[in-house]
Amino acid sequence: MIHRYKLNGYNIVLDTYSGGVHCVDDVSYDIIGMLDKGIERDEIKKKILEKYDISKSDLEETFEEIDNLIENGQLFSKDIFKGKNLDLKKRDSVIKALCLHVAHTCNLNCEYCFAGQGKYHGEDAIMSFEVGKKAIDFLVKNSGTRKNLEVDFFGGEPLVNFDVVKKLVAYARSIEKENNKHFRFTLTTNGMLLDDDVIDFLNKEMNNVVLSLDGRKEINDAKRKKLNGEGSYDIIVPKFQNFVKKRGDKEYYMRGTFTRNNLDFTNDIFHMLDLGFKELSMEPVVSKPNTDYALREEDLDTIFEQYEILAKEMIKRRREGNPFTFYHYMIDLSGGPCIYKRITGCGSGTEYLAVTPNGDFYPCHQFVGDKKFLMGNVDEGITNTKLRDEFKLCNVYSRKECENCWAKLYCSGGCAANSYHTTGSINGVYEYGCKLFKKRIECAIMVKISEAMDEMESKEN
Numbered sequence: 001m002i003h004r005y006k007l008n009g010y011n012i013v014l015d016t017y018s019g020g021v022h023c024v025d026d027v028s029y030d031i032i033g034m035l036d037k038g039i040e041r042d043e044i045k046k047k048i049l050e051k052y053d054i055s056k057s058d059l060e061e062t063f064e065e066i067d068n069l070i071e072n073g074q075l076f077s078k079d080i081f082k083g084k085n086l087d088l089k090k091r092d093s094v095i096k097a098l099c100l101h102v103a104h105t106c107n108l109n110c111e112y113c114f115a116g117q118g119k120y121h122g123e124d125a126i127m128s129f130e131v132g133k134k135a136i137d138f139l140v141k142n143s144g145t146r147k148n149l150e151v152d153f154f155g156g157e158p159l160v161n162f163d164v165v166k167k168l169v170a171y172a173r174s175i176e177k178e179n180n181k182h183f184r185f186t187l188t189t190n191g192m193l194l195d196d197d198v199i200d201f202l203n204k205e206m207n208n209v210v211l212s213l214d215g216r217k218e219i220n221d222a223k224r225k226k227l228n229g230e231g232s233y234d235i236i237v238p239k240f241q242n243f244v245k246k247r248g249d250k251e252y253y254m255r256g257t258f259t260r261n262n263l264d265f266t267n268d269i270f271h272m273l274d275l276g277f278k279e280l281s282m283e284p285v286v287s288k289p290n291t292d293y294a295l296r297e298e299d300l301d302t303i304f305e306q307y308e309i310l311a312k313e314m315i316k317r318r319r320e321g322n323p324f325t326f327y328h329y330m331i332d333l334s335g336g337p338c339i340y341k342r343i344t345g346c347g348s349g350t351e352y353l354a355v356t357p358n359g360d361f362y363p364c365h366q367f368v369g370d371k372k373f374l375m376g377n378v379d380e381g382i383t384n385t386k387l388r389d390e391f392k393l394c395n396v397y398s399r400k401e402c403e404n405c406w407a408k409l410y411c412s413g414g415c416a417a418n419s420y421h422t423t424g425s426i427n428g429v430y431e432y433g434c435k436l437f438k439k440r441i442e443c444a445i446m447v448k449i450s451e452a453m454d455e456m457e458s459k460e461n
Helices: 026-036 041-051 056-071 082-090 129-141 158-179 196-205 217-223 233-247 266-274 297-319 339-344 385-392 416-423 431-460
Strands: 002-007 010-015 021-024 097-101 148-154 182-189 208-212 253-258 279-284 352-355 360-362
Touching: 002 026, 002 431, 010 026, 010 431, 021 026, 021 431, 026 041, 026 056, 041 056, 097 129, 129 148, 129 158, 129 352, 148 158, 158 182, 158 196, 196 233, 208 233, 217 233, 253 266, 266 279, 266 297, 297 431, 416 431
Parallel strands: 097 148, 097 352, 148 182, 182 208, 208 253, 253 279
Antiparallel strands: 002 010, 010 021, 352 360
């Protein structure tokens, strides 16, 4: 299976199963396209000679180059992975990451929040140290021989429960050596409670920090509001700038959400760049279709154009010596995830669990509060093994809609939570999200090709 597209002056051919990416001339692009349609070679040659000013010998040479790619398994490669999903249910249940919901409450009231002001459609709740400790012990006990473990502090707003966060980090660090483990911590915050003490702690202990900002003041404040209805921009931006200044070269990223109210979201990304932030993400809102800010089918062309504008700006700024990172364009064309990861995706419900303040386990944060997805708790462990097995088999090959999709080994079938909330099944397909994802992948690959071409040109000069 292949995917051909033109973007920013490049003719790009992606081979799905090998992961081969080829930047080709017009002749090769057309030949590959006709081969993909099953057109006979003699007919292809006739069409190419009619369309292009090319000699027969050059045409034969082009065919030879294409044939070499085919023979080397880099073009029109076969799907050798399909049967591997059959073994997924038999895999040992090794947990590698927990999302600790240390606070089911929040000091903001963001309009599009799927968690309903961080309460997950329940009551305000705060995780105790004892519950968090049991969760970390569970992670260590069920992580097998895996050394590197991940703990995400989430909410709500996790800094509402900052003392427990500090105690849990200290506890996890205290048991690393004896258990031959190493913890990598992440915390997501809206920034309202950032001060120098918090910043110093985060910069010392957190491997990554996710900062929530939607961009321009008018855009951010329309949705990300304080409890009194006022906007949060003027409070959080100086705090974020102070944090990033002190952060140095350690990981962080700004996470924004775009809605139908800011389809020109590249302007929000550029605004964040102007504020001094260089590690950026901008997520499409996932919401009920009846909201005024929900993304619609007729918005797709505008969104696609925005992704292209962003990709071209990334190239421009890199060439000017002022690069930035966009989370969705981070892609490794030379290696990347192993095939099991490409098939199974994030590992929700199997390798990754969310833990509520009272110690309940859910497949991920987006399922929290829905009792159908309650998997167990910190005292009893995983009790709903049937549900765990369902998530084990939730992969790119479990979705019929993915069968002929060129992007399936990049998205791994997409987000199970988004699938469930839009189709009623974790094995469903959130079609709108698919369209956005494929466009982002096209742009990401183009950006990487541009980098490679510039590198080659630089070496030649």
